[in-house]
Amino acid sequence: MSIVAAAISDPSRVSILCALMDGRAWTATELSAVAGIAASTASGHLSRLLSSGLVICLTQGRHRYYSLAGLHVAGLLENLMGVSMHAPSRFRSKTPSRLRYARTCFDHLAGEMAVKMYDFMMTEGWLSADGLSLTTPGKTQFQALGAVVDPHPRRRSCCPCLDWSERRFHLGGDAGHALMTLLLQKGWILRTPGYREVSVTAEGKTALWRIFGIAVE
Structure with missing residues (x-):
């Protein structure tokens, strides 16, 4: 649990994971644009997510595509979104x-x-x-x-x-x-x-x- 939590803890990696929640495969360049970081930085974050089992990488020719490792990861992220939006006062979605x-x-x-x-x-x-x-x-x-x-x-x-x-x-x-x-x-x-x-x-x-x-x- 601590390994998974540490992998998700970085805001840039959160942005990458949220982008992959659309169910499609993205390139590192596309994900770097979404996260607002350099491509080299995105590669480092993707390596961390790969090693923690949160994403998988598919290679087609010269291109590498990243996607969530499965429905269990999507479910985890969706639940975390719900927890992070929790507030003791009346809920107002942003x-x-x-x-x-x-x-x-x-x-x-x-x-x-x-x-x-x-x-x-x-x-x-x-x-x-x-x-x-x-x-x-x-x-x-x-x-x-x-x-x-x-x-x-x-x-x-x-x-x-x-x-x-x-x-x-x-x-x-x-x-x-x-x-x-x-x-x-x-x-x-x-x-x-x-x-x-x-x-x-x-x-x-x-x-x-x-x-x-x-x-x-």
């Missing part, structure tokens, strides 16, 4: 409104929109009471939408993921990934290149209202 409304949480959706979708699925009985599995009606609805869920996932089929900006749950696990993949394939949401922010298209606004009863401004 997160930009667009990012707070819809963003990626590694390979699934987060933010106010994702929380509303989760609430709808719980109310309509798509999810079990503990949020750890799709019910039979939920599986039927996912199939009707075209969201492909792995029948034998190597991780939880679904799980309630605590949203650090909303302080409520959104849908994680394989079902959460399947739902975000569907929205992207349908062109209902668009990812902002280089950021975790997600925007909703005109078609997406119509679909979200029709399926989940969510009115997107």
